[in-house]
Amino acid sequence: MSDEAKIVAASIVNFLNQQLEGNTLNSDSKESLEVGVQCVRAAFDLSSEELARGVDLLQLVRQQQGGVEASKAEAEKLKNEGNELMKSEKYREALEKYTRAIEIDPRNAVFFCNRAAAQFKLGQNEAAVADCMAALALQPNYGKAHGRLGIALTVLDRHREARAAFARAAQLEPDNESYKQNLKLAEERLAESGQAAGQMDIGGLLQNPQLLNMASEMLSDPNMQNIISGLMGATNLTNNLGNGAGGMDALIQAGQALAQHMQSANPDLVEHLRRQVRPPGPDGPPNPPPAQ
Known part of the structure; x- marks a missing residue:
């Protein structure tokens, strides 16, 4: 066993003995510490001379705290x-x-x-x-x-x-x-610069964590899976029938179901998306002063 290990063990034993000599512990705690001291001494085969080589752990901690504050x-x-x-x-x-x-x-x-x-x-x-x-x-x-x-x-x-x-x-x-x-x-x-609410920032949307979380939850929802299946079926029907009214009606219905599901799942996020694509109104904000 290395000298360094014995010095550390001796320091721990000395610290425990300091606690035993104080008045802060009850009888049960002191009994536990006494057992701990005996176990550490036996495990590291510490002699009285080796115990004397242990350092004062409390003093080291106080010095470190003082150094941090300084x-x-x-x-x-x-x-x-x-x-x-x-x-x-x-x-x-x-x-x-x-x-x-x-x-x-x-x-x-x-x-x-x-x-x-x-x-x-x-x-x-x-x-x-x-x-x-x-x-x-x-x-x-x-x-x-x-x-x-x-x-x-x-x-x-x-x-x-x-x-x-x-x-x-x-x-x-x-x-x-x-x-x-x-x-x-x-x-x-x-x-x-043309980046206002009237123009959707697709890159920003794709990086929106709320949107990504909602998409993940929607894809794992059985009801949502049925809606998506209906939407895909309606799309195939539209492609097969050209612009027939039946295919378009099915596509619109599936799309409306998807929108309703999104609205009920996260109305705040849907409103945020609406603001991004809504064109600016006639009453824009007043011209602000330059940045300070």
Whole structure:
């Protein structure tokens, strides 16, 4: 048996003995620990000299916790320095501060979101999007990260994604007027680019998780399988009869049954699809101010 294994076992025995000497355990717990100490000593054949080589586990844990807190404090200091550099328009230096903070504490969403702002100021919009996504992976309901994501996506002409980001930001922070204004701007740009509600985004629909889940559930539903079989039968009948009224009526009936099933299964999703294909009305949103 290696010396390292014996040192670890000795450290555990010493820790258990420390607990036995304290006043925090009841008699049953102490009895269990005493058995545990005997078992570990016997299993590793620990002598008194070898027990003396064990380390203080409690002290190690306290030191580690202290080191973690010190590291977080250093990361927070770097973030604050980056914020000051941003105010002075020293964006590259600020980016370096945020990067160092992330290296120390990669679980802090604020650091990624702040670095995204520096990336955006430097014209590194793809990197800004990546940092916003990293922040949202850590903290999905982070309104500022959604807002900054929307701005970077707007510059990249990814207006549909920008609209979704601003919509989420406005939902999380309903009193933030800039998010509402930027949402209107994204909608206006979608309309100008021909990507508005009057034009269906087939690629987006195929990636819609709600639609995919509903399709999977529908295909496993026996009633839905009967409807699809009827629809296919009606299609074959129409092909055989040309444009005969009988074949077309059967096709229409099967299609109506499919639509009714979709409506009853997920009315919210059906309404969302309707909005995507519905042409914009005469009263469009007012012209919003530029993104901030």
